[in-house]
Amino acid sequence: MSDDTKKGEDTSDMDDWEAALAEQAATEGDDGTDIEGLGNVKTAQLEELSDEGSVGPEETRKLDAILDIPVTISMEVGRSQISIRNLLQLNQGSVVELERIAGEPLDVLVNGTLIAHGEVVVVNDKFGIRLTDVISQIERIRKLK
Numbered sequence: 001m002s003d004d005t006k007k008g009e010d011t012s013d014m015d016d017w018e019a020a021l022a023e024q025a026a027t028e029g030d031d032g033t034d035i036e037g038l039g040n041v042k043t044a045q046l047e048e049l050s051d052e053g054s055v056g057p058e059e060t061r062k063l064d065a066i067l068d069i070p071v072t073i074s075m076e077v078g079r080s081q082i083s084i085r086n087l088l089q090l091n092q093g094s095v096v097e098l099e100r101i102a103g104e105p106l107d108v109l110v111n112g113t114l115i116a117h118g119e120v121v122v123v124n125d126k127f128g129i130r131l132t133d134v135i136s137q138i139e140r141i142r143k144l145k
Contacts, residue, residue: 075118075129076107105132113140 055063078098090096105117106129118129 071110072112074109075120076109114143115140 078100080096080098082096105119107114108116108118108129108131115135116131117133117135118131121128121130
């Protein structure tokens, strides 16, 4: 971001995040304090990312073998348990009540293991899912026990 943008010039070519940062920078004083008295804000100094930990050819071969393993990903709207008698009575127009509240996020399963939650989206006349919460590896391991 240029200094001109920080001074409050036209932000129409920026995305929302950049515009918010530019607005914040415009309200700050030179010493990092907020002009409106909302606190002391300082810019964090971050190190540049480097590719020092590059993977060797042997590791790349092993990784390629793992990456080619097919998995089944499914999205679960909900579940319900019914008796075989009720299952056999289902026909076109029947409604099966699910154990999930309307508007609740869908479960994203990989090979039957819950990995995330998401919401349904439509992109180019096809259904998709936008992930809203990814389950951490630690939580997944806990659920296996």
